[in-house]
Amino acid sequence: MKVEIWSDVVCPWCAVGKHRFEKALARFAHRDEVEVSYHSFELDPSAPREQQGDIHDHLAAKYGMSRAEAEAKHRQMTAMAAEDGWDFQFDRARRGNTFDAHRLLHLAAERGVQDAVKERLFRGYFTEGEPIADHATLVRLGAEAGLDADEAREVLACDRYADAVRADERQAQAYGITGVPFFVVDRKYGVSGAQPPDALLQVLDTAWADAHPLQVLTPAGGDEACADGSCSI
Known part of the structure; x- marks a missing residue:
């Protein structure tokens, strides 16, 4: 069974959703048969490489609230x-543009360490x-999570995996994804948001049963079983 997760590395709910999904997966009876992959989603594709102002002012300006209210939201x-x-x-x-971080995650996927790199980027940022x-x-964080530093440096110095990031984003649009995290199970079930582990486990169970x-199977010897009204006790 495949679980694809669209998220951004500067999205707090995506980090929370990652750990909640992992809790659900740990309780899933068929967890060893689940393939998990992360896909690119930029919350702000137009963001500069490094953004000015702190994150509290950014939240306040975005939602028309005071700085004190923004700080309270972040404490919550x-x-x-x-x-x-x-x-x-x-x-x-x-804060900054996350396009290159997503390119690094595509390299990580090919090298079998995507989950570790995703976790490291979340921790590095938040x-x-x-x-x-x-x-x-990015090279240092990737290397700490299992990537080869020289290869990561080479990838970031060119445009490798840029097409893969854009393809992920086009697929997100095709699915109608407007917010992250977003979980897609077997290309059939979609779950939006950092849902509680119990809810995510229910989706996994449903998808597996489906x-x-x-x-x-009824053996040739016949169907020797009790059913309602067919056996006397």
Whole structure:
């Protein structure tokens, strides 16, 4: 069974959704038969490499609220994320364009370390205040998660995987995805948002049952079983 997840590395709900999905998957009876992949989604494709102003002012301007209200929102998000194993430090966040981070994740997918690199980028941005668009930073974070530093540097120095990122984004548009995280199970079931683990587990169970319907076989010896009204006790 395939689970495809569209997300962005500067999306707090995407980080929360990742850990919630992992909790659901750990409880799924067929977890060893699930293939998980992450796909590119840019929340702000027009963002410069490094954005000016802190994240509180950005949120306040975007939603027409005061800075104090924005700070309160981030405190709420921090508390909620902590329940799912994250240590968000919004005061340290250094916003920037995420296109190159997504290209790095495509390399990571080919090298079999995409999950580890995704986790490292989330932690780098939300906890450590790493500049998410800086190439040297991306190379270092990628290497810490299992990528070859020289190969990562070569990828970021050219336009490799740019087409793959754009293809992911076109697929998101085709699905009608407007917000992330967004989970697609077996190209049949879509789940929007960082849903609780129980809800995600229910989707996994439903998709598995749909793909593996029970086949009842009756041996040649006949059907020797009790049914309602057919057996006396």
